[in-house]
Amino acid sequence: MTALKEIKSRCDEVGKCWFWNGALDGHGRPQKRHEGKTVYVRRLVRELADGKPVPRSLVVAAECGHKRCVSPECSVATTTRRKAQMAAKRGAYSSPAKAAKMAVMKRSQSWITDDLVDQIRVAPGPASRIAAETKVSLSHVKAIRRGDARRPIGTPFAGLGAR
Numbered sequence: 798m799t800a801l802k803e804i805k806s807r808c809d810e811v812g813k814c815w816f817w818n819g820a821l822d823g824h825g826r827p828q829k830r831h832e833g834k835t836v837y838v839r840r841l842v843r844e845l846a847d848g849k850p851v852p853r854s855l856v857v858a859a860e861c862g863h864k865r866c867v868s869p870e871c872s873v874a875t876t877t878r879r880k881a882q883m884a885a886k887r888g889a890y891s892s893p894a895k896a897a898k899m900a901v902m903k904r905s906q907s908w909i910t911d912d913l914v915d916q917i918r919v920a921p922g923p924a925s926r927i928a929a930e931t932k933v934s935l936s937h938v939k940a941i942r943r944g945d946a947r948r949p950i951g952t953p954f955a956g957l958g959a960r
């Protein structure tokens with residue numbers, strides 16, 4: 798059985814949606830073990846369907862708006878900004894102003910490289926000093942250190958030059 802078929806067999810098919818019945822992360826996003834790593838199922842399905850990795854700079858969103866849907870017919874590789882706009886259109890945020898603010902915040906933090914994120918994570922000393930030294934906002938430094946922001950997400954192609 799192919800990986801894609803195996804995933805589909807663990808979903809409820811409703812129309813073009815595949816509702817995942819397996820594990821979820823703390824935010825309700827479908828997760829599974831794949832080749833020794835924990836990966837997001839929707840991203841994995843997108844990569845298996847396309848036969849190529851999704852760039853790490855992109856997120857894989859479900860256009861149908863269902864968190865548990867991992868269907869390749871619903872998912873699209875997009876930027877966090879576009880994803881916020883899609884969500885805003887569906888009314889996932891309380892107001893367009895809040896969605897716009899979130900998109901701006903995400904974009905303003907996007908210059909932070911993965912290397913810098915690693916440094917922030919391991920640097921000794923208080924978050925306020927790290928923020929001053931790195932010019933990353935204090936709240937974002939704290940979020941990174943808590944693991945709420947920029948959590949490393951494995952892809953099935955990591956280590957194959959896909960970084």
Ligand SMILES: [Zn+2]
Pocket residue numbers: 813814815859861862863866867868871
């Ligand atoms: Zn769907």
